């Protein structure tokens with residue numbers, strides 16, 4: 001657990017987040033319940049923004065809204081004066097409905113639909129990150145129809161791949177994302193974009209992976225990308241105004257992961273900006289605008305999920321299953337990536353952990369296990385289980401498998417709570433269903 005000012009165990013032995021008692025949150029809103037710590041989200045955004053300003057100058061961060069998307073998060077990002085990254089019409093629509101200024105949004109996707117591009121351009125999207133050749137014509141036409149010049153970056157594949165504790169440099173061009181800089185793919189698309197009247201080519205984007213702890217991978221990416229920028233300038237006379245280095249900063253999920261406070265997270269940003277400054281000077285290139293796109297490191301540790309414990313099945317000498325009222329429908333990451341989590345009994349947080357259990361979800365899948373071999377006090381039906389670091393890619397990836405309902409999301413701050421997303425109801429679940437009525 002990565003406890004901090006806004007998350008603590010109070011003197012009654014109850015977990016508090018954002019000044020709110022977690023057991024009382026469940027009494028009020030029901031469970032499962034996603035709880036998001038607003039102050040933590042704002043603190044990380046402010047720290048990243050300040051670090052970019054103080055160590056580099058021209059730049060900003062874009063919150064990668066794929067990590068967690070709803071109107072409330074866009075309202076917060078708008079207030080914090082940061083950009084966002086969006087990857088679908090649904091995210092664009094949500095941002096527009098939240099009143100987010102789309103001029104500060106970056107639109108990604110390896111297969112953006114024409115309807116999505118139209119929605120984006122009609123609503124004044126600031127930047128489109130081009131990730132296939134076909135987009136060029138569509139963007140050019142839509143921008144012309146809107147009487148505008150559309151700013152674009154291209155997503156490149158720098159051949160640096162990183163995940164968690166290791167990274168590799170590869171010449172591999174086999175990825176559904178990005179254009180390779182190891183062959184002429186990237187240059188060809190840049191030339192194509194530059195030939196379009198209603199498109200302004202502004203620069204490059206890369207994203208080298210997720211949950212990265214080895215910061216050297218980011219420094220290497222900056223080096224490789226700026227080599228390419230220098231090559232574009234010297235060999236092709238092409239100027240790059242902006243570089244976006246994506247997201248991927250690793251967060252603490254479970255034992256073995258580093259625990260960073262907000263200042264320590266800024267070390268990722270500092271390393272990127274300082275390496276970029278150094279490369280710009282050494283390689284004699286124009287100083288570009290600097291962008292990053294973190295998602296997980298902003299909302300991941302801000303979120304916890306509260307569940308109510310139900311059935312307990314003790315298979316003597318083998319395993320004790322403690323079942324919760326949610327599971328893979330609100331947290332698919334365990335089944336999908338074998339992701340590890342930590343959890344405590346929110347109302348009995350000071351009690352000795354003298355039992356070892358496996359936390360099972362309620363879905364009809366044997367793989368619906370949230371945590372294996374978790375040390376807990378002897379749990380009983382009705383106890384509240386708090387699972388940590390569930391703010392990113394949990395609600396965002398939730399499903400209605402088995403027609404389980406998507407839980408509510410509440411934000412907490414200074415001892416107050418507010419609903420950001422209402423819990424689904426059974427009526428919501430059948431809303432789009434219709435009885436068959438074949439046309440003849």
Ligand SMILES: Cc1ncc(COP(=O)(O)O)c(C=O)c1O
Pocket residue numbers: 064066067085108207209210211246247248249293294295296297392
């Ligand atoms: C293009 C792009 N930018 C940003 C992110 C955010 O990464 P993270 O949430 O790990 O910071 C992702 C994640 O997949 C991504 O694909």
